[in-house]
Amino acid sequence: MLKIVLETVGLTKRFGNVTPLDGIDMQVREGEWVAIMGPSGSGKTTMLNILSCLDTLSEGQYILDGIDTSKVSEKERVVVRREKIGLVFQQFHLVPYLTALENVMLAQYYHGMIDRDDAIEVLNRVGLSHRYDHLPSQLSGGEQQRVCIARALINQPAIILADEPTGNLDEANEQIILDFFKELHAEGRTIVLVTHNPELAEFADRTVRLHHGKVVQHAA
Amino acid sequence: MAANSTSPSQTGMFLRILFKSLKVRRNRVAITFCSVAIGASIITALACVYFDISAKMSRELRTYGANFFIGPKAAAGERSMGAQAGQAALKMIPPDKLIGASPYLYGLVRLDLGNAVMAGVDFPGLRRLSPYWQVEGEWVSVSFDEDSCMVGKHLAKTMELKIGYSVNVMHAENGFQRRLTVKGIAETGQAEDDQIFVNLSLAGKVLGVPGEVNHIMASVVTQGTDIDTLSTQLEREFPNLDAKPIRKVSYSDGKILDRIKGLMAIVAVIILSVTTLCVMTTLIAVVSERTREIGLMKAIGADDRGVVLQFLCEIMIIGVAGVVAGLGMGFILAQVLGQAVFGSAITFRPVVLPVALIPSLLASLAAAALPVRMALGIVPARVLKDE
Ligand SMILES: Nc1ncnc2c1ncn2[C@@H]1O[C@H](COP(=O)(O)OP(=O)(O)O)[C@@H](O)[C@H]1O
Ligand SMILES: [Mg+2]
Numbered sequence: 001m002l003k004i005v006l007e008t009v010g011l012t013k014r015f016g017n018v019t020p021l022d023g024i025d026m027q028v029r030e031g032e033w034v035a036i037m038g039p040s041g042s043g044k045t046t047m048l049n050i051l052s053c054l055d056t057l058s059e060g061q062y063i064l065d066g067i068d069t070s071k072v073s074e075k076e077r078v079v080v081r082r083e084k085i086g087l088v089f090q091q092f093h094l095v096p097y098l099t100a101l102e103n104v105m106l107a108q109y110y111h112g113m114i115d116r117d118d119a120i121e122v123l124n125r126v127g128l129s130h131r132y133d134h135l136p137s138q139l140s141g142g143e144q145q146r147v148c149i150a151r152a153l154i155n156q157p158a159i160i161l162a163d164e165p166t167g168n169l170d171e172a173n174e175q176i177i178l179d180f181f182k183e184l185h186a187e188g189r190t191i192v193l194v195t196h197n198p199e200l201a202e203f204a205d206r207t208v209r210l211h212h213g214k215v216v217q218h219a220a
Numbered sequence: 221m222a223a224n225s226t227s228p229s230q231t232g233m234f235l236r237i238l239f240k241s242l243k244v245r246r247n248r249v250a251i252t253f254c255s256v257a258i259g260a261s262i263i264t265a266l267a268c269v270y271f272d273i274s275a276k277m278s279r280e281l282r283t284y285g286a287n288f289f290i291g292p293k294a295a296a297g298e299r300s301m302g303a304q305a306g307q308a309a310l311k312m313i314p315p316d317k318l319i320g321a322s323p324y325l326y327g328l329v330r331l332d333l334g335n336a337v338m339a340g341v342d343f344p345g346l347r348r349l350s351p352y353w354q355v356e357g358e359w360v361s362v363s364f365d366e367d368s369c370m371v372g373k374h375l376a377k378t379m380e381l382k383i384g385y386s387v388n389v390m391h392a393e394n395g396f397q398r399r400l401t402v403k404g405i406a407e408t409g410q411a412e413d414d415q416i417f418v419n420l421s422l423a424g425k426v427l428g429v430p431g432e433v434n435h436i437m438a439s440v441v442t443q444g445t446d447i448d449t450l451s452t453q454l455e456r457e458f459p460n461l462d463a464k465p466i467r468k469v470s471y472s473d474g475k476i477l478d479r480i481k482g483l484m485a486i487v488a489v490i491i492l493s494v495t496t497l498c499v500m501t502t503l504i505a506v507v508s509e510r511t512r513e514i515g516l517m518k519a520i521g522a523d524d525r526g527v528v529l530q531f532l533c534e535i536m537i538i539g540v541a542g543v544v545a546g547l548g549m550g551f552i553l554a555q556v557l558g559q560a561v562f563g564s565a566i567t568f569r570p571v572v573l574p575v576a577l578i579p580s581l582l583a584s585l586a587a588a589a590l591p592v593r594m595a596l597g598i599v600p601a602r603v604l605k606d607e
Contacts (some may be wrong), residue, residue, distance in 0.1 A: 107520050114230070114233055
């Protein structure tokens with residue numbers, strides 16, 4: 001059996017009297033590609049925020065790569081985030097005054113290890129070999145999202161977490177991103193991807209369906 | 221994964237982010253820079269004037285006449301003293317503190333058309349002592365001129381005297397007489413308007429008391445001089461003399477200075493507060509604009525230290541540049557103020573540097589405190605929400 005990279009036990013999140021996540025049990029093993037699906041408002045983003053240590057849980061446990069994140073301090077969560085996680089958002093969040101290359105190197109900078117060649121190599125991989133010196137405003141949406149993926153990959157994270165990465169893209173760009181995730185999966189990367197696009201989920205090893213904050217189905 | 225030679229170092233990357241971030245917000249940076257520079261220049265100008273003013277103002281105020289009296293001991297009933305003793309006493313006042321001094325010898329004389337009070341004086345000394353005199357014609361320029369006189373405006377009118385006229389001066393009893401030319405007509409609005417002024421040596425001869433004076437009046441810089449100590453010293457050295465500050469004038473000098481200084485300090489504090497508020501407002505706007513960017517930086521691994529460091533460095537770069545520019549501008553402004561208000565250049569005193577620099581920089585930091593807290597309070601999950 002492969003090592004468990006990510007595990008939640010009875011994960012519950014409350015905002016006042018709203019409970020967007022209500023006792024989620026989930027495991028992701030090394031090299032697995034898991035899709036999280038569900039209707040709007042079912043708690044997918046809340047789930048991903050907790051998995052990416054951007055938010056804390058109210059009850060239960062979340063163990064990432066052997067670390068019980070519910071027990072670490074705010075400061076340590078920042079470290080866990082930058083050491084273990086590669087994040088991709090639905091919107092293409094880039095620092096607007098830094099070039100594509102510098103945006104990738106920014107993640108290296110926070111990680112404490114800048115290697116320009118590495119950053120260029122990753123940008124090459126996502127097909128941006130001639131766009132290093134472009135500002136985000138000079139790139140198309142699809143290109144910006146590819147810079148975000150390059151940034152998520154650069155520090156060799158234990159897991160890649162993506163929240164509807166193609167939600168704001170046209171079909172052509174969606175295909176490029178999808179192909180890229182397939183490639184990463186083939187390389188043995190661990191991926192958790194939130195989507196409501198069944199086509200995207202199709203290529204995942206497994207789909208976790210959320211409804212009103214509960215897991216309704218673990219499908220193969 | 222060895223870093224190759226073209227990779228920026230951690231510091232290099234930090235500086236690159238810093239300067240690109242400043243560059244992209246040129247307008248905000250310019251506003252902040254100008255606020256700091258203007259604030260610092262006013263503080264600098266005030267500080268330059270403040271530390272130079274005491275000396276300058278004291279001299280300036282000293283144009284309003286004598287503030288020190290040397291005369292025969294009143295308790296002994298003497299009405300006059302030897303001019304030599306008076307001059308010796310005067311020598312005890314440090315020369316750089318003495319603006320001017322003149323002996324006075326008064327007596328009643330007959331002029332052509334009637335009696336008048338004559339004052340024997342030292343004209344060059346009197347001129348420094350009383351620069352506020354309004355003189356028509358000119359001052360008698362040397363102390364040995366025994367052919368010229370100055371006449372008070374009112375007396376000139378009643379005696380029908382004009383510039384260049386001759387006037388006979390005669391002692392009422394002993395008959396000593398001298399013919400003098402009216403060199404100047406003086407107006408002071410006080411007793412001098414009814415007096416005739418001649419050189420002391422001549423007055424001594426006319427009045428038959430050569431070498432005598434009634435008293436000496438002096439104008440002494442009060443700043444940095446303990447005028448009471450001076451008085452005690454003089455009286456100890458010359459036991460048969462009175463040496464007293466003319467309290468009304470010399471004490472109010474100090475009071476006016478203190479008030480002006482107090483006023484300047486208040487203005488400085490107000491300017492600093494306004495600058496701080498202005499910078500703070502701009503920085504708050506900057507943090508609001510950058511909410512997403514800061515959220516993103518935190519999401520990809522920036523810790524609180526990193527956020528604070530980036531922000532404070534940006535502010536300190538603007539702050540230091542603004543303060544340095546302000547120092548230069550402030551010194552120029554001080555010169556303009558000095559010329560306009562005191563008619564003289566303001567000497568730069570090193571104490572101005574810390575006094576202007578430290579509060580200006582502290583104000584920039586204080587202005588940053590709230591915006592930095594706002595930046596720290598940014599929750600990435602909230603600001604990066606996909607909506
Ligand atoms: N910060 C919050 N405060 C209060 N309620 C929240 C907050 N974030 C999410 N919610 C609520 O939690 C539920 C799940 O939201 P979300 O995780 O964004 O769903 P999804 O991403 O599946 O559309 C929604 O009902 C939403 O209103
Ligand atoms: Mg969502």
